[in-house]
Amino acid sequence: MKKIALLLIVFTNLAVFSQEQKRPKIGLVLSGGGAKGFAHIGVLKVLEEAGVKIDYIGGTSMGAVIGGLYASGYNASQIDSIFQATDFNELINDFIPRSSKNFYERRNDELYALVLPFNKMKIGIPEALSKGMYNYNLLSRITRNVRHIKDFNQLPIPFLCIGTNIETGEEVLLNKGNLAQAMIASSAFPSLFSPVEIDGKILVDGGVVNNYPIEEVRKLGADIIIGVDVQNDLLDRTQLKDATKILVQITNLQSIERMKKNVTNTDIYIKPDITQYGVISFDKGKEIIRKGEEAAFAVYEQIKKIVDESSPYRKPKLELSSDSIQVRAIKSNELDNYTKEYVIGKLRFKPGAKTCYDDLLKGINNINATKNFSAISYSLEPNKEDVDLHISLKENPTKTYLKFGLHYDNLFKSGVLVNLTRKKTLFKNDIASLDIILGDNIRYNLDYYIENGFNLSFGFKSHYNQFNRNVAKEISSTTLNNPDINSINVDFTDMTNQAYFQSLFVQKFLIGGGVELKYLKIKSETLANVDPIIDNSNYLSLFGYLKFDSFDNKYFPKKGWYFSGDIQSYLLSSNYTGNFQPFSIAKGDFGVAATLFKNTTVKFQTDAGFSFGQESVAFFNFILGGYGYNPLNNFKYLYGYDYLSVAANSYIKSTATVDYEFLKKNHFNFSANFANIGDRIFETVDWISIPKYSGYAVGYGLETVIGPIEIKYSWSPEQPKGFTWFSIGFLF
Numbered sequence: 001m002k003k004i005a006l007l008l009i010v011f012t013n014l015a016v017f018s019q020e021q022k023r024p025k026i027g028l029v030l031s032g033g034g035a036k037g038f039a040h041i042g043v044l045k046v047l048e049e050a051g052v053k054i055d056y057i058g059g060t061s062m063g064a065v066i067g068g069l070y071a072s073g074y075n076a077s078q079i080d081s082i083f084q085a086t087d088f089n090e091l092i093n094d095f096i097p098r099s100s101k102n103f104y105e106r107r108n109d110e111l112y113a114l115v116l117p118f119n120k121m122k123i124g125i126p127e128a129l130s131k132g133m134y135n136y137n138l139l140s141r142i143t144r145n146v147r148h149i150k151d152f153n154q155l156p157i158p159f160l161c162i163g164t165n166i167e168t169g170e171e172v173l174l175n176k177g178n179l180a181q182a183m184i185a186s187s188a189f190p191s192l193f194s195p196v197e198i199d200g201k202i203l204v205d206g207g208v209v210n211n212y213p214i215e216e217v218r219k220l221g222a223d224i225i226i227g228v229d230v231q232n233d234l235l236d237r238t239q240l241k242d243a244t245k246i247l248v249q250i251t252n253l254q255s256i257e258r259m260k261k262n263v264t265n266t267d268i269y270i271k272p273d274i275t276q277y278g279v280i281s282f283d284k285g286k287e288i289i290r291k292g293e294e295a296a297f298a299v300y301e302q303i304k305k306i307v308d309e310s311s312p313y314r315k316p317k318l319e320l321s322s323d324s325i326q327v328r329a330i331k332s333n334e335l336d337n338y339t340k341e342y343v344i345g346k347l348r349f350k351p352g353a354k355t356c357y358d359d360l361l362k363g364i365n366n367i368n369a370t371k372n373f374s375a376i377s378y379s380l381e382p383n384k385e386d387v388d389l390h391i392s393l394k395e396n397p398t399k400t401y402l403k404f405g406l407h408y409d410n411l412f413k414s415g416v417l418v419n420l421t422r423k424k425t426l427f428k429n430d431i432a433s434l435d436i437i438l439g440d441n442i443r444y445n446l447d448y449y450i451e452n453g454f455n456l457s458f459g460f461k462s463h464y465n466q467f468n469r470n471v472a473k474e475i476s477s478t479t480l481n482n483p484d485i486n487s488i489n490v491d492f493t494d495m496t497n498q499a500y501f502q503s504l505f506v507q508k509f510l511i512g513g514g515v516e517l518k519y520l521k522i523k524s525e526t527l528a529n530v531d532p533i534i535d536n537s538n539y540l541s542l543f544g545y546l547k548f549d550s551f552d553n554k555y556f557p558k559k560g561w562y563f564s565g566d567i568q569s570y571l572l573s574s575n576y577t578g579n580f581q582p583f584s585i586a587k588g589d590f591g592v593a594a595t596l597f598k599n600t601t602v603k604f605q606t607d608a609g610f611s612f613g614q615e616s617v618a619f620f621n622f623i624l625g626g627y628g629y630n631p632l633n634n635f636k637y638l639y640g641y642d643y644l645s646v647a648a649n650s651y652i653k654s655t656a657t658v659d660y661e662f663l664k665k666n667h668f669n670f671s672a673n674f675a676n677i678g679d680r681i682f683e684t685v686d687w688i689s690i691p692k693y694s695g696y697a698v699g700y701g702l703e704t705v706i707g708p709i710e711i712k713y714s715w716s717p718e719q720p721k722g723f724t725w726f727s728i729g730f731l732f
Helices: 002-022 034-050 062-071 076-084 088-092 103-109 133-142 179-186 214-220 243-264 282-298 300-305 340-347 357-369
Strands: 026-030 056-060 114-119 159-165 171-174 196-198 201-205 224-228 268-270 324-332 354-356 373-383 386-395 400-409 413-423 430-439 443-450 457-472 487-505 509-523 533-549 560-573 583-597 600-613 622-624 646-648 650-663 666-678 693-704 707-715 723-728
Touching (some): 026 034, 026 062, 034 062, 034 076, 034 282, 034 300, 056 062, 056 214, 062 133, 062 159, 062 179, 088 133, 088 282, 103 533, 133 179, 133 373, 159 179, 159 214, 171 179, 179 196, 179 201, 196 373, 214 224, 268 282, 282 300, 324 340, 354 357, 357 373, 357 386, 400 707, 487 533, 622 650, 646 666
Parallel strands (some): 026 056, 026 224, 056 159, 324 386
Antiparallel strands (some): 159 171, 159 201, 196 201, 324 354, 373 386, 400 413, 400 723, 457 487, 533 560, 583 600, 600 650, 622 646, 650 666, 666 693, 693 707, 707 723
16 A cells, blocks of 8 residues: 555656646746836736746846845735835935944934035035945845845746946846845946945946846746836926936836837736836835736736646745844955954944844944945855854945034024044044034034944044023022022133043943043123133043933934933142032933824933032033023023023933824924922932922924924923023034
8 A cells, every 4th residue: 555655646746747847937027117116016916816836037126126025935915015014215215223323423413414525625425315225134134034045046936137237338137146135236226226236247227228137037948928017118308307207217218129129029918007106106005016916907818828727826925934143253355444343343243143133234234324335235154054244345435524514592593513524534443523613602523533343442522612691690609699690691611622432331331431621611791890700710520421322313202212321520620719629420311212102202301410529619510491402511401491590519300291293204292391409409308309390391393304493382380481492403
């Protein structure tokens, strides 16, 4: 019986093999067309429903992306789910999560409205809107099941795609190497995405030379070609109304005639009706997918003729393997201006570590966030039971940048920010930055920083600030003894210089310390019969700090938390007032944000500070009041009170804000804060008593390219009047 059963199995397999050999081989050709390529998903759904088995796939641009995913094992429904979950605004803009940026890189994004390359005294423009890293990371993660396959003929479905050599204009066949990289190269639309270098060739979108690789798929062995064409016909002058359409027209000029010939050689030609959509109509994805389904159903009878009705094919769902990765070694190319320690420090995991794809992609994002590299590619190569991470980095040839910003608030008034940033100024891994702020109050910020990854990093800071404002009289209790005076008008000047070191603690917290020399001059012409100069001293201090920040947005966070704690000991002073004695100040700030439900976020914040040791200098007291300015020294926001109107050497404050994003980037919010402020309040239980200070604010905020534009109305039950505050642009 066993022999008979064995013979039956053998004959059955032979019969199936014979049928497979006789069955005509089906090739699928998918053209490029940007967002219009969503129609390919709809076509694939119908082909699967009909029972068609695809034997070969060739694609260009978006056709390469969808075709590559299908060839790697995904079915149409899974690809649909992937695209529905993708934020294409983030993809086009090459979104880098805020958590991937260090404090300097965040400052760059949260301070400057315009950044331009600056080389040999000439201002340049970026080579493209995006490097395509968001897309590359996404495709690398979702094609990890075939990451070790370097010959695309060995994929579950043999696959190829087309790129264009931008230097020669020649067509480049991509059928070997890194699948994700090949798909990215084939879809690198000029000016939107940066070119991709593969095997020494600089490649852009394959649609420039061959948007419908039918001949190449036939050479693979296809007997029948199903072709899906999402390419537009040439537009007339009345339709060429924006840059995107003009660029698409340019890429179509060469391929339009070739496409007409290819159509006649296609056995089943599918042309979705998507003329009303553009290459960036990603928000219309569901509609475009339906158009693909409709076009496929229009030729459904032709499709059914190539299906074996007795045994229709059902493509299984791809089961992805675990994304756990044991990295044995990290290998990168030699760099002129950055060390290997710098690169590994950005990855935030070391050779021999066990990690996962999410952590790998975070590390790649960390490298990308530096903007030090114009091209980044990586692959995981097998090494026994583990993998080696191979990273290829191309250094950004631009080392100097001009940056600009605008800001207005009711304290510092109007300001125009001009910045000059230079990388590799003196040493490897370094960056130097100089801000000049022109306006009602001229200021500057100078930063120099050497980043050494997991090792200690070093830096120097210098900044100068000035303003004229009525401030709390407690800023100089030694000068004012008149109880009828609540505030005085002062000219405030602060110049601070710091040398510091810092490093990552448990790969998340920033820990550091250093030495500071501060020059402080406070002058009031309104004081009668007394010296108008309140202070004119230098102060030498030591400081240390610990910071963490996982907010997804500095100004309107939806999730995350942050902590900042520091201690500073003032040791010496030139002592203009004659009252200086050494003292210390400690302060901490904690906040958390969470989305309660769609578009509504709540943020809680608590901050506190106190002095200890000898009697503190009044000029370093905590001075609260106002909103919308860049905090300086121990100045703190306090809703319900005017700028710098409450002062003492210790305080505790809690704030709650509910923010509702009623339209994209448009915010309505309500805030409440409560505080206890006084001298040495933590030496008693006064700080946990009913708050002596309270305030509320309602506001509107708009996210713009120059930064947030905010208006708030604030009031307090302890104050006779409310205050309206304006803030325009990033804080500086």
